[in-house]
Amino acid sequence: MVKESVLVKGIQGKAPWLVLLLFVFLLIFPLVLARFYVYLVALILVTGLLATSLNIVLGYGGIYQFHHAVFYGVGAYGAAVMITKLGVSPWLSFLAGPLLSAALSLVMGAICIRLSKLYFGMLQISLGSLVWVIVYRWYSFTGGDDGIHGVAMPALIATPRGAYYFTLLVAGICLLVMYRIVKSPFGSTLQGIRDNPIRSEAVGINVKLQQLIALVIAGFFAGVSGILFVVVDNSAFPDMLFWTLSLEILIMCLLGGWFTFLGPMLGAAIIVALRTFASTFTEYWTMIQGIILMLVIIFLPQGVLGYLIARFKRLGEAFLPGER
Amino acid sequence: MVDFIFSICPPNVLCQILVGLSRTTILFIVTSGLSLILGVLRIPNVAHGSLYMIGAFMAFSVSKLFGGGATGFWLALLIAPLGVAILSLIIERGLFSHLYEREHLMLLLLTFSFALLFGDLVKMIWGGEYRTVPMPEAFKGPIPFKNFPIPIYNIFLLLIGPLVAIGLWFLTNKTKIGKISRAAAVDREMVGAVGINVSWVFAFVFVIGCFLAGLGGALIAPIVNVTLGMDHTLIIEAFLIVIIGGLGNVWGALMGALIFGLTQSLGILVWPQFGIVFPYAAVVIVLLFRPTGLLKSTW
Numbered sequence: 001m002v003k004e005s006v007l008v009k010g011i012q013g014k015a016p017w018l019v020l021l022l023f024v025f026l027l028i029f030p031l032v033l034a035r036f037y038v039y040l041v042a043l044i045l046v047t048g049l050l051a052t053s054l055n056i057v058l059g060y061g062g063i064y065q066f067h068h069a070v071f072y073g074v075g076a077y078g079a080a081v082m083i084t085k086l087g088v089s090p091w092l093s094f095l096a097g098p099l100l101s102a103a104l105s106l107v108m109g110a111i112c113i114r115l116s117k118l119y120f121g122m123l124q125i126s127l128g129s130l131v132w133v134i135v136y137r138w139y140s141f142t143g144g145d146d147g148i149h150g151v152a153m154p155a156l157i158a159t160p161r162g163a164y165y166f167t168l169l170v171a172g173i174c175l176l177v178m179y180r181i182v183k184s185p186f187g188s189t190l191q192g193i194r195d196n197p198i199r200s201e202a203v204g205i206n207v208k209l210q211q212l213i214a215l216v217i218a219g220f221f222a223g224v225s226g227i228l229f230v231v232v233d234n235s236a237f238p239d240m241l242f243w244t245l246s247l248e249i250l251i252m253c254l255l256g257g258w259f260t261f262l263g264p265m266l267g268a269a270i271i272v273a274l275r276t277f278a279s280t281f282t283e284y285w286t287m288i289q290g291i292i293l294m295l296v297i298i299f300l301p302q303g304v305l306g307y308l309i310a311r312f313k314r315l316g317e318a319f320l321p322g323e324r
Numbered sequence: 325m326v327d328f329i330f331s332i333c334p335p336n337v338l339c340q341i342l343v344g345l346s347r348t349t350i351l352f353i354v355t356s357g358l359s360l361i362l363g364v365l366r367i368p369n370v371a372h373g374s375l376y377m378i379g380a381f382m383a384f385s386v387s388k389l390f391g392g393g394a395t396g397f398w399l400a401l402l403i404a405p406l407g408v409a410i411l412s413l414i415i416e417r418g419l420f421s422h423l424y425e426r427e428h429l430m431l432l433l434l435t436f437s438f439a440l441l442f443g444d445l446v447k448m449i450w451g452g453e454y455r456t457v458p459m460p461e462a463f464k465g466p467i468p469f470k471n472f473p474i475p476i477y478n479i480f481l482l483l484i485g486p487l488v489a490i491g492l493w494f495l496t497n498k499t500k501i502g503k504i505s506r507a508a509a510v511d512r513e514m515v516g517a518v519g520i521n522v523s524w525v526f527a528f529v530f531v532i533g534c535f536l537a538g539l540g541g542a543l544i545a546p547i548v549n550v551t552l553g554m555d556h557t558l559i560i561e562a563f564l565i566v567i568i569g570g571l572g573n574v575w576g577a578l579m580g581a582l583i584f585g586l587t588q589s590l591g592i593l594v595w596p597q598f599g600i601v602f603p604y605a606a607v608v609i610v611l612l613f614r615p616t617g618l619l620k621s622t623w
Contacts, residue, residue: 115615118428122567130604247436290440297434
C-alpha cells in the first residue's frame with residue numbers, strides 16, 4: 001500500500017517531464033543526425049509498438065500469445081496489397097490494415113480462447129502458421145517469398161524524414177491510447193484475470209470475453225505497427241509473419257520487463273539497436289541474441305526495467321509511470 | 325493382386341502415398357522425441373529442430389570422414405544421434421536442470437535461446453553451403469519391382485519408423501526407467517517422495533528425446549540437401565503434430581505425423597502450388613473439433 005502511494009507520487013512527479021524530454025529529443029534529432037539513424041529510430045518505434053501491443057495480452061493479460069507477429073504481417077500485407085494490387089488510396093489502406101488484423105485476431109482469438117496457457121499458445125502458433133503458409137505461397141496476390149517491395153507512398157510521407165515523423169506521431173498516439181486502456185477499469189479487470197482467473201470468474205467477470213477483447217485490441221495495434229513498417233520500409237515480406245519474429249518480440253518484452261508498460265519498448269530499442277550495430281561487424285548476430293536471452297532468463301527474469309525498478313526505486317518511478 | 329491395387333489406385337498416386345509415408349516416418353521419429361520431452365518435462369523444446377539439424381550435419385561429417393560409402397552411412401546413423409544425445413545431456417545438466425521450476429513461457433524462451441545459439445554454431449562449424457550425404461549403393465534407385473518408381477531408401481525409412489515406435493513402446497511400458505518417467509509425467513512430487521531422483525529421470529527422458537531428434541536428422545540427410553534453416557520449418561511442423569496428437573502422447577505423435585505427412589504428399593499431388601497449405605489446414609480442422617488433440621494428453 002505504501003509502495004502504491006509512492007508510485008502515484010512518481011507519476012505526478014518526474015515521469016511526465018522525462019517522457020516529454022524524450023519526446024522532444026525524438027522530435028528534433030532527425031534534423032541533426034544522418035538518415036541512417038532516422039531509419040533506425042523509426043524501426044525501433046515500429047518494433048517497440050509491436051512489442052507493446054503484445055505486452056497488453058502477455059504481460060497484462062497473462063495470455064500466451066505465441067504468434068503475435070501474424071497480426072503485424074497481416075496489417076502490413078493488408079495495406080501493401082491494397083495499395084499495389086487494388087489501387088486503394090494509401091491513407092485508406094493504413095486504416096484498413098489494422099482493421100484486418102483486428103478481424104483476424106477476433107477469429108483466431110475466438111478459436112483459441114477455449115484453451116488456456118500453453119495449449120492456447122500452441123494452437124495460436126498453428127493457426128498463425130496457416131496464415132504464414134498462405135502468404136508465403138500465394139505468389140499472384142502476396143508476392144510469395146519475395147514479398148512486396150516499393151510500395152508507393154503519398155508525397156507527404158515518401159521521404160525518410162516524413163516517414164519518421166508520421167511513425168512518431170502514430171506510434172505516440174497508439175502508446176497513449178494503450179496506456180489509457182491499461183489504466184482503465186478494463187485494464188484492471190485484465191490484470192485481475194491474469195492474477196486469479198478463478199476468482200475473477202466468481203465475482204462475475206466474463207473472463208473469456210474480456211480476454212478476447214484484449215486480443216482484438218492487441219491485434220489492432222500490431223496491425224498499426226505493420227502499416228508503419230510499410231511506411232518506413234515501403235515493403236512487406238513473409239518473414240514478418242514467421243514464428244521466429246514472434247519469439248523475438250517475446251524476447252523484447254522479457255528483456256525490457258513485461259510487467260511494465262514501457263519495458264517492451266525499451267527491449268525493442270535494445271534488440272533493434274544491437275542487431276543493427278552488431279551486424280556491421282559480425283555475421284553471428286543470432287548467437288549474440290541467444291546469449292543475451294539466456295543471460296536475461298537466468299539473471300534478470302523481471303527484465304531490465306523491472307530490475308531497475310526493484311534496484312533503484314526512485315529511478316524506476318521516474319522512468320515508469322505507475323507500475324509495480 | 326498388385327494389378328488389382330493399381331486398378332484402384334494408379335502407381336504414381338500409390339508412390340506419392342508411400343513417399344509421403346516415409347516422410348511421415350521421419351516426422352514421427354523427431355516428433356516423438358519432442359512429445360516425450362513435452363509430456364514428462366513440460367518443456368516446449370524449440371531447440372528440437374536445431375538438434376535435428378545438428379544430427380543431419382553430424383551425419384554429413386561422419387560420413388565424409390569414413391569415405392562416404394556404406395560404412396560411412398551406417399556409422400553416421402549411429403554416431404550422429406549419439407553426438408546429439410551427448411550435447412543434450414550437457415545442456416540439460418548444465419542449465420535446464422536448474423530451471424525446471426520456471427513457468428512454461430520462460431522455458432520456451434530458454435530453449436529458443438538455444439535454437440538461436442545452435443543455428444549460428446552450425447553456421448560457424450559447417451558453413452552455409454548445401455551438403456549432401458551419399459547413401460550406400462544398395463539403397464540407390466527404385467525398387468526392382470514392376471517399374472514401380474519408389475526409391476529403396478524410402479522403403480528402408482518405412483521399416484525404421486515402426487521399429488522406433490516399438491522401441492519407444494517397449495522403453496516406456498516395459499522397462500523400469502520408462503515406467504518411472506511415465507509416473508513422473510503425472511506427478512513428479514510423488515515420484516520424488518518415494519525416493520527416486522527425479523532430476524536424473526528428467527535428464528534421461530530429455531536425452532532420449534534429443535537422441536530421436538538427432539536420429540531423424542541423420543535419417544533425412546541422404547535424401548535432402550543438408551542446409552541451414554532446415555530447423556525452422558521442421559520445428560513448427562513438429563509442434564503442430566504434437567498439438568494434434570495431444571501434448572506428450574507418443575501415439576498421438578504417430579497419428580499426427582500420419583495426418584501431416586499424408587495430407588502434405590497428397591496435397592502436392594492435387595494442387596502443387598498450395599500443397600504445403602493442406603497439412604496446416606488439416607491441423608486447424610482437427611483442432612477445431614478436438615482442441616486438445618486427438619488422443620489423451622499426459623498433462
